[in-house]
Amino acid sequence: MKLNVAGTSIVIVVNALTVQTALQSPTLGGGETT
Structure with a gap:
């Protein structure tokens, strides 16, 4: 879970x-895409 959470946060x-x-x-x- 720690690796999963860390990866998601990154x-x-x-x-x-x-x-x-x-x-x-x-x-x-x-400037072009609003």
């Missing part, structure tokens, strides 16, 4: 960082 964090980066960077589509 995925959530990575996804959150990816979303923030996409929103902050117009070149990645943050």
Whole structure:
């Protein structure tokens, strides 16, 4: 269970960082995709 929870947490964090980066960077589509 520990590995499962840890893996899930990492995925959530990575996804959150990816979303923030996409929103902050117009070149990645943050300006085009609303």
